[in-house]
Amino acid sequence: MNAAPSVGIADGATFDVVIVGGGSAGCVLASRLSEDPSTSVLLIEAGEDMPPGQVDPDILSSFPLATFRGDRWLWPGLRVRPAAGRASVPYEQGRVLGGGSTVNAQAANRGLPRDYDDWCASGLVGWGWDDVLPYFRKLERDLDFGGPLHGDAGPVPVRRIPPAQWNGFSLALRKAYLNAGFEELHDQNGEFGDGFFSPAISNEDDHRVTAAMAYLDANVRRRKNLQILTGHRVDRIAFDDRVATSVQVSFEARPVFSVRGRRFVLTAGALHTPALLLRSGVGPAEELLPLGAQMVANVPAIGRRLQDHPGIALCQYLPRGLRAPAPPVRASLLGLRYSSGFDAGEDSDMYVASSGRAAWHAMGARLATYFLWCNRPYARGQVRLASMDPNVAPEVDLNLLGDERDAMRMADGVHRLAGIAQSMPFAHLEGAMPLALSPRAKALSRITPSNAALARVAATVVDAAGRLRPLLLRHAVNGGWSIRELLTCSETMQKFLRAQTFSMWHVSGTCKMGHPDSPDTVADAHGKVVALANVWVADASVIPTLPSANTNLPVLMVAEKISDGLRKMATS
Known part of the structure; x- marks a missing residue:
């Protein structure tokens, strides 16, 4: 300390x-x-x-960057088994x-x-x-x-970003959600059915x-x-x-x-x-x-x-006209609640948060992300001690997807999201791709001059790759997982979910x-x-x-x- x-x-x-x-x-x-x-x-x-x-200033930023500046504001040595x-x-x-x-x-x-x-x-x-x-x-x-x-009159300001300030990706996704039959809601905290909305945030004056x-x-x-x-x-x-x-x-x-x-x-x-x-x-x-x-x-x-919400991420390559500007402008502008239909009486049991920018760097500007999670998970985990020594972090087992009902809904959600991504007007470039939050991706997310330079090179190569772009992105951002294999093979889907589901914190x-x-x-x-x-x-x-x-x-x-x-x- x-x-x-x-x-x-x-x-x-x-x-x-x-x-x-x-x-x-x-x-x-x-x-x-x-x-x-x-x-x-x-x-x-x-x-x-x-x-x-x-x-x-990093804390004040509307773009959630704080955790990318190293471990200054994070608990050291804390680990979980997902x-x-x-x-x-x-x-x-x-x-x-x-x-x-x-x-x-x-x-x-x-x-x-x-x-x-x-x-x-x-x-x-x-x-x-x-x-x-x-x-x-x-x-x-x-x-x-x-x-x-x-x-x-409370101490916490709550606001939403109006559509006039949405980036091109969010406007395109709005149309895709409407075409998929979802209702547009204006007040996430006051309209309680399924639908999409600009999420409420604890933020004032950007x-x-x-x-x-x-x-x-x-x-x-x-x-x-x-x-x-x-x-x-x-x-x-x-x-x-x-x-x-x-x-x-x-x-x-x-x-x-x-x-x-x-x-x-x-x-x-x-x-x-x-x-x-x-x-x-x-x-x-x-x-x-x-x-x-x-x-x-x-x-x-x-x-x-x-308990924790189990999450999975998909991404999609963006054309130049739909890319979000650089931070600190906020990129996460649309949320979606929907009902999976797997459990009677469990409406709005799923959630999707979308972002027109995957990360702060140039490569992040090329990718939109979709974060899918289960709002009503059944699985339970545990916290226990490894030692009475306060310098030893507790052992944490999240046990995500430890209940098959959670895994079934997450698999269904990947199918739904892939379909929505495929309906986007730029889907001919690339549809949805699995996004693996790998150690390599986390390392690149650190804000350093060398990472900025590396991301610029990668972004230039990906933009120029043409027909090779899917292959490059498959190995660069998703660990080799194929969305087609996920959607056509339930065994591959389950392997992907078991390997890549993460905590939503x-x-x-x-x-x-x-x-x-x-x-x-x-x-x-x-x-x-x-x-x-x-x-x-x-x-x-x-x-x-x-x-x-x-x-x-x-x-x-x-x-x-x-x-x-x-x-x-x-x-x-």
């Missing part, structure tokens, strides 16, 4: 609330709980801070104040009312659509829509707005009862019986020190929050005892029920909220860990089932709702 601390905290210092993790949820909790001047709040974040006026039979791969999770909202695609997608009504029906009383809508409205300042479904920018502005930071400690990692929680007493904090060469608290709120994300509980002796005893853990509570459900569910009597429940409807006296979880870990959405806005909503409950409890 090389980020300097924001403030100095003495060993043994005591706070009313200690918040562990300064990602999207942690920023919400720190802001809302410190609104009460009688409550002292400490927010601890392992990554660096970028105070108002000092936000890096699916059975595959090796682990690096996992890009934000380690910076603002967390995922600082490095993600800025999607401000709520999901659908049925997602939250399902939460309530499963036993999570108080989390139906009518219950969570006020918190979605509270967090947002919608720049395009008003009325009962939208907020106008600049990203992170959770840190939205919730921890200069006025909030001036509160005397709020302290923000960055560049420090929480290694474990100390307990007296099942009452948390302190967290053990490390920073570079400084000896580990303790910070005491009356209440502890964990917002370290769906991978690090369960790992912290496990290292603290809270979790499945049969896994922790062999590692030498001192057990505090045997909670078998911690780390289980991990929407991990959740590892400390599930639910009815206290349910064996898979970790936290109750207020976010409090059932087995512990004074520990809450308020991040993606508590999400019972994935919403039909990118997870940042749902996580902000969860944090808003849990913080509201904590404030009411403190004043009762």
Whole structure:
């Protein structure tokens, strides 16, 4: 860790609330709980801070470039196994104040009312659509829509890019979607059927707005009862019986020190929050005892029920007139929700995000991309510890496509997307091609002068290749996979899906909220860990089932709702 601390905290210092993790949820909790001047709040974040006026230009960019500048804002050494039979791969999770909202695609997608009504029906009383809508409205300042479904005074600006600003590829895709029978929607967060739309984004004046920018502005930071400690990692929680007493904090060469608290709120994300509980002796005893853990509570459900949206990518070569301009202009302008028809009652179970530019460099300008994912996956993964040492990253098994129903819908989606790509007016150049997110492609995505030069050469060769272009692209961008073979051979399709399906970076569910009597429940409807006296979880870990959405806005909503409950409890 090389980020300097924001403030100095003495060993043994005591706070009313200690918040562990300064990602999207942690920023919400720190802001809302410190609104009460009688409550002292400490927010601890392992990554660096970028105070108002000092936000890096790469973070502010509308084009999501942050993760291509190296690992400065990412957790080091974090890896996941995407699916059975595959090796682990690096996992890009934000380690910076603002967390995922600082490095993600800025999607401000709520999901659908049925997602939250399902939460309530499963036993999570108080989390139906009518219950969570006020918190979605509270967090947002919608720049395009008003009325009962939208907020106008929240800290997070939400907008959509109008068709007048779409690039040529997006306009062509709009026609293709209409010809395929899809309805055009104007408000992704207010029209809940199938259709295509300009996705809502957390962006204003063509600049990203992170959770840190939205919730921890200069006025909030001036509160005397709020302290923000960055560049420090929480290694474990100390307990007296099942009452948390302190967290053990490390920073570079400084000896580990303790910070005491009356209440502890964990917002370290769906991978690090369960790992912290496990290292603290809270979790499945049969896994922790062999590692030498001192057990505090045997909670078998911690780390289980991990969910993520399984994704696959296709690409398509673009003629000159339809190429998107260079960053920082945003290239992702169309989203599509549709129903696969495989599951009765599971409408809008699939999603497609399209982009008129595959990457920042010249070669990226030649390719449009389609990212397909399953909105309602059945497969579940797990987070477990390899060691009690906090320097050792947790073991993460995403188990993508671990349920055959997910694989069937993804295969069907590839067929549908290929058909839509083939209907594009420039499909005679090349139709859809599988896009393999290979280590070579990731290496080229790093923003360096040498990569820029290499991409320019590759782009020139591809433009001039003529009839050889399909062969060049097949080996340059998709690892040799043939779309024709995928579409005509179900065995090849399944091999492709098993080899190339990737995480959409929407991990959740590892400390599930639910009815206290349910064996898979970790936290109750207020976010409090059932087995512990004074520990809450308020991040993606508590999400019972994935919403039909990118997870940042749902996580902000969860944090808003849990913080509201904590404030009411403190004043009762």
